[in-house]
């Protein structure tokens with residue numbers, strides 16, 4: 001069997017008294033997109049930067065394409081997109097990407113990549129004059145131009161407009177279809193749901209759940225609707241089949257879980273009618289990855 005693209009076992013990283021990564025174990029499959037999710041400060045960047053060879057671990061084992069991070073063969077095989085920086089401020093967009101491409105044996109065409117990421121008109125612009133989103137797109141181009149076997153993307157679409165996010169997703173999906181492995185961190189649950197084959201949720205330096213987006217969200221469905229805040233949910237629950245749950249979160253948004261079928265739907269709408277409540281946006285949906293994420297990691301700010 002092929003070994004994974006990235007394997008992390010019992011990883012520990014401390015900064016003084018802070019244990020940022022606390023016995024974390026994960027593996028990112030070959031040819032797959034693995035998304036690492038977690039609240040601020042969960043240890044995502046620390047973990048990824050250890051895999052990239054930028055930081056030293058305090059314990060555990062990490063293998064990247066079967067090699068130790070920092071191994072001299074890795075730069076030619078691995079692309080890295082950092083959260084910021086990585087391009088000299090005075091470097092002109094087109095020139096920098098062409099120069100970067102020359103380090104690799106079989107690079108992608110820099111001009112095509114600039115076109116795909118909407119940077120052609122800025123080819124002669126120095127990096128420091130680009131907007132934040134344009135800088136981000138150039139960093140992505142730099143990470144993939146060498147046709148890497150594995151690419152690490154740290155929050156690749158943070159701060160990008162919707163058009164740029166979609167362009168970025170297409171580039172990442174194309175990488176996978178060419179057989180590359182992708183490890184990305186993100187705070188966008190929709191991004192993970194759309195792109196990832198495997199999602200790893202980490203909190204306080206440990207893995208709290210992992211699986212495909214479908215496996216994590218499960219087959220269970222929810223009934224959701226909007227109505228005036230403060231409905232009497234105990235009364236509604238009394239009318240619902242045993243085993244149902246009802247919550248208002250946030251104010252004026254209601255979520256009913258349990259055996260969501262025609263009977264439950266009819267009961268909820270009949271109850272609303274009897275109470276003179278108009279249920280807006282009534283829908284039956286699967287739980288989202290965001291629901292699962294908040295359940296696992298809580299709602300307090302970090």
Ligand SMILES: Nc1ncnc2c1ncn2[C@@H]1O[C@H](COP(=O)(O)OP(=O)(O)OP(=O)(O)O)[C@@H](O)[C@H]1O
Nearest residue numbers: 015018019020038039040041042043044045046047
């Ligand atoms: N260089 C550092 N020195 C001291 N503490 C650090 C350092 N880098 C990170 N930390 C701490 O380690 C913990 C994990 O940080 P890390 O950046 O890995 O989290 P993260 O999941 O990437 O967060 P975010 O989503 O906010 O980017 C945090 O408590 C952070 O304050």
